[in-house]
Amino acid sequence: MRKILLFFFLFSICNYWSQIDYSKLIIGRNIGTHTFHDGLQTRIFGFTETLSAATKIPGPTIYLNSGDSVKLDFWNMSQGAPHTIHLHGLDVNQQNDGVGMFSFEVMHNEHGFYYFKAPHPGTYLYHCHVGSTIHLQAGMYGLIVVRPADGNSLLNWENGESYDREFPLLASEIDTVWHNDTILDHEHDMTMPLYVPATFNPNYFLINGKSGTQLSDIPNHLFALPNEKIYMRLANIGYYGVRFIFPAILEARTVASDGRPLPLEVVNDTIEVLPGERYETFLQLGTENSYPFIVEHFNLNTQVISSSQTIVIETTFSGVETNEKVPFEIFPNPTNGIFDISEMVTENYQIYSLEGKKLKESMESPVSISDFANGSYLLHYKGKTVFIFKD
Amino acid sequence: MLKNGVLEFNDGSSASYKIFTSSPTFAKNSDLLIFNSGDIITLKVVNTTSENHGFTIDGVLNLGVISPNDSIQQTFTSPPAGVYRFFDPLNFPYNEYLGLSGVMHIKAVNDVTPYFYWDLREHQLSWNASILLGNSPVLNNYEPFYFTINGNSEPDINLDTIARVIGNVGSEVRVIIVNNGLSIHSMHFHGYHAFLLKNSKNIAHEGREKDTFPVYPKEYVVLSFVPDKPGEYPVHDHNLVAVTGGGIYHAGMFTTLLIAP
Numbered sequence: 277m278r279k280i281l282l283f284f285f286l287f288s289i290c291n292y293w294s295q296i297d298y299s300k301l302i303i304g305r306n307i308g309t310h311t312f313h314d315g316l317q318t319r320i321f322g323f324t325e326t327l328s329a330a331t332k333i334p335g336p337t338i339y340l341n342s343g344d345s346v347k348l349d350f351w352n353m354s355q356g357a358p359h360t361i362h363l364h365g366l367d368v369n370q371q372n373d374g375v376g377m378f379s380f381e382v383m384h385n386e387h388g389f390y391y392f393k394a395p396h397p398g399t400y401l402y403h404c405h406v407g408s409t410i411h412l413q414a415g416m417y418g419l420i421v422v423r424p425a426d427g428n429s430l431l432n433w434e435n436g437e438s439y440d441r442e443f444p445l446l447a448s449e450i451d452t453v454w455h456n457d458t459i460l461d462h463e464h465d466m467t468m469p470l471y472v473p474a475t476f477n478p479n480y481f482l483i484n485g486k487s488g489t490q491l492s493d494i495p496n497h498l499f500a501l502p503n504e505k506i507y508m509r510l511a512n513i514g515y516y517g518v519r520f521i522f523p524a525i526l527e528a529r530t531v532a533s534d535g536r537p538l539p540l541e542v543v544n545d546t547i548e549v550l551p552g553e554r555y556e557t558f559l560q561l562g563t564e565n566s567y568p569f570i571v572e573h574f575n576l577n578t579q580v581i582s583s584s585q586t587i588v589i590e591t592t593f594s595g596v597e598t599n600e601k602v603p604f605e606i607f608p609n610p611t612n613g614i615f616d617i618s619e620m621v622t623e624n625y626q627i628y629s630l631e632g633k634k635l636k637e638s639m640e641s642p643v644s645i646s647d648f649a650n651g652s653y654l655l656h657y658k659g660k661t662v663f664i665f666k667d
Numbered sequence: 668m669l670k671n672g673v674l675e676f677n678d679g680s681s682a683s684y685k686i687f688t689s690s691p692t693f694a695k696n697s698d699l700l701i702f703n704s705g706d707i708i709t710l711k712v713v714n715t716t717s718e719n720h721g722f723t724i725d726g727v728l729n730l731g732v733i734s735p736n737d738s739i740q741q742t743f744t745s746p747p748a749g750v751y752r753f754f755d756p757l758n759f760p761y762n763e764y765l766g767l768s769g770v771m772h773i774k775a776v777n778d779v780t781p782y783f784y785w786d787l788r789e790h791q792l793s794w795n796a797s798i799l800l801g802n803s804p805v806l807n808n809y810e811p812f813y814f815t816i817n818g819n820s821e822p823d824i825n826l827d828t829i830a831r832v833i834g835n836v837g838s839e840v841r842v843i844i845v846n847n848g849l850s851i852h853s854m855h856f857h858g859y860h861a862f863l864l865k866n867s868k869n870i871a872h873e874g875r876e877k878d879t880f881p882v883y884p885k886e887y888v889v890l891s892f893v894p895d896k897p898g899e900y901p902v903h904d905h906n907l908v909a910v911t912g913g914g915i916y917h918a919g920m921f922t923t924l925l926i927a928p
Contacts, residue, residue, distance in 0.1 A: 364855070365878045370898030373857055378899050378923075409907040409916050470916040475810060476908050515906045517851060534877040536860060542871070550853035552879035552905030576906050577789070577809045577850040 306354035313488030321414035335418030398535030449478035613646030695818025697769030858900030
């Protein structure tokens with residue numbers, strides 16, 4: 277009898293696991309350093325994909341295909357308070373929602389597993405939901421992008437609208453007072469009050485973890501090709517309101533919010549994104565040019581604008597052959613210096629600077645640009661060109 | 668009755684406060700007024716305080732100035748089904764900030780949908796004291812430290828049957844969220860997307876299906892969702908400073924949906 281029960285137990289386990297379409301490891305860290313545009317450094321928490329990866333704000337973007345059965349393996353290697361992963365907007369069940377008091381917390385050096393179906397294609401968030409006012413401010417957040425079921429990375433949803441390139445922009449802010457060790461290394465006892473600092477006065481306002489000249493300087497621009505249709509994924513995980521203000525020439529057209537198509541698309545150059553919200557907006561680029569746009573952060577109590585920063589979409593490079601559709605992909609991209617090409621490398625590829633200067637020619641795979649400075653480059657292979665972002 | 672009193676917070680702090688209430692005792696929030704469409708309503712407002720006040724239902728009526736220890740009564744036919752804010756228009760926005768505002772819901776005939784009501788407010792104790800001294804604090808210095816729904820903060824919000832959403836899988840639930848505070852709030856739902864049935868600030872947004880809903884000061888939204896699974900799921904302001912209260916996480920705008928199979 278025991279053998280029969282064991283058989284059914286193992287069968288059910290194997291059957292369940294065989295239904296997993298996508299599995300991913302995410303590691304929680306509480307030791308990381310963030311460098312702002314003015315050189316100031318602050319301690320951060322965060323998520324990484326490997327133990328050797330540096331902790332960064334935001335965490336790695338998780339790409340899923342709609343309908344996939346997903347298993348997230350969350351490994352807490354933070355040596356501090358427990359953490360969780362809340363799947364913000366994915367409408368998962370209580371057990372997998374990542375709110376410790378209603379399911380489970382993941383202690384140091386333990387694994388927690390989250391199982392769910394990837395929902396409607398769109399833009400979502402993930403973040404720690406333990407002491408979240410402190411842990412999010414510390415940096416424990418990232419984006420989730422759900423693709424259509426077939427994984428098409430240039431279509432917003434099944435029978436939706438295609439685009440040539442997408443730019444996910446995740447807004448947040450940092451009050452460096454909240455990043456002192458005395459705040460971050462808080463005691464964790466669910467029966468005791470967890471105190472946060474008395475005031476929140478952010479001194480850095482971030483988009484994808486960058487601020488100031490980290491956003492506005494070349495080569496920190498967003499690079500695209502002339503006349504491309506761009507899909508902006510605009511999200512806010514901070515505690516301030518954010519406005520993305522695009523120039524009229526880009527014909528900003530918002531078609532989705534919080535992972536769902538809007539009943540009516542909205543033609544408006546200003547998209548206001550409040551904490552926890554996401555919007556998806558088409559932009560139509562023109563000929564070779566620079567297209568700056570503004571990102572404002574405003575205080576939700578006073579509605580006073582605390583920061584106005586410029587981001588530039590750049591289409592002004594020349595001298596390099598380009599193609600509207602890319603038949604191969606490189607991954608990971610952005611890269612820390614080592615990446616793969618999605619097909620067998622059978623002839624030389626070339627890597628160019630944005631000014632068109634050839635920096636490397638080789639057949640080696642995986643490709644290494646570890647000795648290159650951080651920034652944007654172009655990889656040319658079999659007559660096609662793609663952007664590489666090294667950071 | 669328009670009453671003076673004290674709003675107490677869970678950490679022992681308190682602030683001078685004012686409410687419109689029919690209760691003999693001082694409540695934490697002005698009364699929720701619920702009528703049916705077509706009702707003939709008689710409203711009498713008694714000013715038990717020592718200063719002038721007013722009473723207005725937005726777009727419906729204005730009782731004018733009510734002197735200390737005086738009262739004004741008016742009978743009127745209910746306006747069309749919908750959500751209406753009532754408030755004291757005098758000394759704007761400070762009398763409202765001190766608690767003199769609330770929610771009136773006119774229900775459509777035969778509307779049996781369960782409704783829950785969240786009156787959002789935030790509180791900066793120094794403001795309450797300053798306003799009562801006759802001052803007009805500047806909004807640019809507004810930095811609230813307490814955040815409440817119907818006058819309660821977590822965990823007491825879940826003890827408030829008007830606020831705490833209890834429902835069943837497959838049965839529609841509606842939530843009316845009115846922001847009677849001064850800050851913008853961004854309410855995030857775990858577990859479910861909801862449909863935006865009404866949005867007093869942005870009518871064009873109605874019909875959207877979202878999980879996070881901005882509610883601007885003096886505005887309201889009406890949400891509808893049909894739970895597709897059981898469980899207990901938080902709803903909270905995703906300005907995570909507003910889920911704190913007195914600097915304690917998560918003793919602020921944080922409640923849960925309790926959905927039975």
